[in-house]
Amino acid sequence: xxxxxxxxxxxxxxxxxxxxxxxxxxxxxxxxxxxxxxxxxxxxxxxxxxxxxxxxxxxxxxxxxxxxxxxxxxxxxxxxxxxxxxxxxxxxxxxxxxxxxxxxxxxxxxxxxxxxxxxxxxxxxxxxxxxxxxxxxxxxxxxxxxxxxxxxxxxxxxxxxxxxxxxxxxxxxxxxxxxxxxxxxxxxxxxxxxxxxxxxxxxxxxxxxxxxxxxxxxxxxxxxxxxxxxxxxxxxxxxxxxxxxxxxxxxxxxxxxxxxxxxxxxxxxxxxxxxxxxxxxxxxxxxxxxxxxxxxxxxxxxxxxxxxxxxxxxxxxxxxxxxxxxxxxxxxxxxxxxxxxxxxxxxxxxxxxxxxxxxxxxxxxxxxxxxxxxxxxxxxxxxxxxxxxxxxxxxxxxxxxxxxxxxxxxxxxxxxxxxxxxxxxxxxxxxxxxxxxxxxxxxxxxxxxxxxxxxxxxxxxxxxxxx
Amino acid sequence: xxxxxxxxxxxxxxxxxxxxxxxxxxxxxxxxxxxxxxxxxxxxxxxxxxxxxxxxxxxxxxxxxxxxxxxxxxxxxxxxxxxxxxxxxxxxxxxxxxxxxxxxxxxxxxxxxxxxxxxxxxxxxxxxxxxxxxxxxxxxxxxxxxxxxxxxxxxxxxxxxxxxxxxxxxxxxxxxxxxxxxxxxxxxxxxxxxxxxxxxxxxxxxxxxxxxxxxxxxxxxxxxxxxxxxxxxxxxxxxxxxxxxxxxxxxxxxxxxxxxxxxxxxxxxxxxxxxxxxxxxxxxxxxxxxxxxxxxxxxxxxxxxxxxxxxxxxxxxxxxxxxxxxxxxxxxxxxxxxxxxxxxxxxxxxxxxxxxxxxxxxxxxxxxxxxxxxxxxxxxxxxxxxxxxxxxxxxxxxxxxxxxxxxxxxxxx
Numbered sequence: 001x002x003x004x005x006x007x008x009x010x011x012x013x014x015x016x017x018x019x020x021x022x023x024x025x026x027x028x029x030x031x032x033x034x035x036x037x038x039x040x041x042x043x044x045x046x047x048x049x050x051x052x053x054x055x056x057x058x059x060x061x062x063x064x065x066x067x068x069x070x071x072x073x074x075x076x077x078x079x080x081x082x083x084x085x086x087x088x089x090x091x092x093x094x095x096x097x098x099x100x101x102x103x104x105x106x107x108x109x110x111x112x113x114x115x116x117x118x119x120x121x122x123x124x125x126x127x128x129x130x131x132x133x134x135x136x137x138x139x140x141x142x143x144x145x146x147x148x149x150x151x152x153x154x155x156x157x158x159x160x161x162x163x164x165x166x167x168x169x170x171x172x173x174x175x176x177x178x179x180x181x182x183x184x185x186x187x188x189x190x191x192x193x194x195x196x197x198x199x200x201x202x203x204x205x206x207x208x209x210x211x212x213x214x215x216x217x218x219x220x221x222x223x224x225x226x227x228x229x230x231x232x233x234x235x236x237x238x239x240x241x242x243x244x245x246x247x248x249x250x251x252x253x254x255x256x257x258x259x260x261x262x263x264x265x266x267x268x269x270x271x272x273x274x275x276x277x278x279x280x281x282x283x284x285x286x287x288x289x290x291x292x293x294x295x296x297x298x299x300x301x302x303x304x305x306x307x308x309x310x311x312x313x314x315x316x317x318x319x320x321x322x323x324x325x326x327x328x329x330x331x332x333x334x335x336x337x338x339x340x341x342x343x344x345x346x347x348x349x350x351x352x353x354x355x356x357x358x359x360x361x362x363x364x365x366x367x368x369x370x371x372x373x374x375x376x377x378x379x380x381x382x383x384x385x386x387x388x389x390x391x392x393x394x395x396x397x398x399x400x401x402x403x404x405x406x407x408x409x410x411x412x413x414x415x416x417x418x419x420x421x422x423x424x425x426x427x428x429x430x431x432x433x434x435x436x437x438x439x440x441x442x443x444x445x446x447x448x449x450x451x452x453x454x455x456x457x458x459x460x461x462x463x464x465x466x467x
Numbered sequence: 468x469x470x471x472x473x474x475x476x477x478x479x480x481x482x483x484x485x486x487x488x489x490x491x492x493x494x495x496x497x498x499x500x501x502x503x504x505x506x507x508x509x510x511x512x513x514x515x516x517x518x519x520x521x522x523x524x525x526x527x528x529x530x531x532x533x534x535x536x537x538x539x540x541x542x543x544x545x546x547x548x549x550x551x552x553x554x555x556x557x558x559x560x561x562x563x564x565x566x567x568x569x570x571x572x573x574x575x576x577x578x579x580x581x582x583x584x585x586x587x588x589x590x591x592x593x594x595x596x597x598x599x600x601x602x603x604x605x606x607x608x609x610x611x612x613x614x615x616x617x618x619x620x621x622x623x624x625x626x627x628x629x630x631x632x633x634x635x636x637x638x639x640x641x642x643x644x645x646x647x648x649x650x651x652x653x654x655x656x657x658x659x660x661x662x663x664x665x666x667x668x669x670x671x672x673x674x675x676x677x678x679x680x681x682x683x684x685x686x687x688x689x690x691x692x693x694x695x696x697x698x699x700x701x702x703x704x705x706x707x708x709x710x711x712x713x714x715x716x717x718x719x720x721x722x723x724x725x726x727x728x729x730x731x732x733x734x735x736x737x738x739x740x741x742x743x744x745x746x747x748x749x750x751x752x753x754x755x756x757x758x759x760x761x762x763x764x765x766x767x768x769x770x771x772x773x774x775x776x777x778x779x780x781x782x783x784x785x786x787x788x789x790x791x792x793x794x795x796x797x798x799x800x801x802x803x804x805x806x807x808x809x810x811x812x813x814x815x816x817x818x819x820x821x822x823x824x825x826x827x828x829x830x831x832x833x834x835x836x837x838x839x840x841x842x843x844x845x846x847x848x849x850x851x852x853x854x855x856x857x858x859x860x861x862x863x864x865x866x867x868x869x870x871x872x873x874x875x876x877x878x879x880x
Contacts, residue, residue, distance in 0.1 A: 099619075115599055
């Protein structure tokens, strides 16, 4: 394999090899690559890593050491955008930690005002980053973050190519949200040097990271991952190495349940109305940040379909597949976000971020919500007393009492809407418990932490509100 | 005073910034020129004959950086065309710029170069984030010391004073007084519709205050956010007139207050404060102003003091001699500076409650005293005893560097 090595001499390689075992946290982060760095997840991972590396470079003991972060992506255009994104985000981050930065730059007499120091920190962070379309630069890294498309074969191909050409025995952190890590490990022959480090979208904002290790993952690799997550102020939830892990393990099943509920309901009423009703029940009655169809659109119907497809072969007692999703995608209804962050149309059509119409597969057109809202509202009935939307409920101090009262109220009602909400809540609870029973999650608390921090739910899915 | 000097027709814009419901940092907001115009017009509208104004003085600290605008004297004519081709200038003494605008007017009237002077103060600071505003406000200190100072320059300076106070007189004792100072500020601001904290509805203000422990990691070591005045946009204006001037304006004496004394002292900006526990310049300036007015502190019915930070309020209480050194916190904690206390202070909220558009503050203080002594304070009106017909304002620039103290008296008629 060494014949392909583009850099360095053998003696240097041996030196590096000898250093592998004694490499500490800071050293591990001296040469890092992010694959798929211009993508939605990759750019966030790159930002957080660049800032962490810049902070390390400012420590007195690291003066004079080089820190290199390769931003590798196939898209030149994406890499241009990445630098703009980094500059804006690093500015915001620097402004928030100016007190610390003034101490770090205390020795530099030329940097006097906050604006001088912030400007220098942006430069110091950006100069660590090397944007490139050439993957070969990763052959020198000690740590590689992988955030390419959710395609197992592609991931295996890239990771094994890098590993075969990299003399450092690098560690690989994959951001996959659904592919079992041991499969990547075995097929790419990484032998204990890979783990799942699954950020939530967008990585710069979302606090949750799912950490997935295999049976072979080195203890020091996994310890480093925990330390790194901690430095990034992330909440780490360890998940077992099972397709979909905890987050998608819950979300995919919950989404499929919602899609099927809408289909059931559409037997007796127009499809668009059924989607509207299920979306409203999941958002308002279940007090979630958004309804299930809006969440599918947010993630992207194509991504949801893809993750279900990745997970399904590993599931023996259920079929995680929606023919309706297939049909929607055939008609080009995908959702996802524009590069500006604005929501693309999917099951729902959006204006200024708010749903205004629902897609009807029969007529292949969006039907305005206003045109059928009265009928849907008649089915739903008046909103039960004591309703607080998610944005209010999330701030309630005693959530246990608040949700206990709200869901007890729903259970006592006889309306079809309240019944559907309770059934939905019970199903969500069952999904959570199954994740523990199947050994995906180590405990119910981890399931709840993932949904609370990764999906911003106001209460965990495993609870006693609906029973 | 070699000539009788009066203040009349005070006016404030809203002190705009976080806390006001209508404030949205993401939307375009009025500029410096709008504030000058609004405050100036509000003054002129109160007098029958505004053409009697001979001169304009505008107090401003840092428009040159906050708004990229210098040469503010040139804006007088935007208030009223009548003010064009009359004398107009701007004055600067950091956060005491407003006070300097007023005494510039007083001097002009005393020198008989004018009978009526329009004094304005203005600052529009929400043009940049607070972290960059801190750089600009730091120009009120000696720039050669900036490198070793705190990111948030002034909070850093007064945090050091607070730290020294905690050490000598006890943390809990000090925080109790500072928390009460904060509560008074907000409660008073609620009564003034132009105050930045007018919309504040928080209950248990002292409880709220004590929940937030000072944290040097994110801010400064010895102060929390409630100890600090906020970033504000605003302007205030008032007329300074001789007896003759009042007549020319067409205003009766009962609508005015008399200036019976003032003082302005400055300490060396390149030295550290001689004693962190003593606002030395404030102490000396206030004493001199009272001496010039020929009154004692007991004759004051109300005081406006420069509480850019709660600790500055406590230290001012001591510098004025209302409490002995180390006893200011307890004096405040006992409610003595509250609106119904022995010495009502900052009755429209002061800098922490009403707001601190830096260059406008000295004028705003004069407007508040004028409102109180003429019965024009609306819901914020305090009860004043005829036995105590005087008011005092203390306007400070920098860390106790430039201080303006003015003594006011209800009109005799």
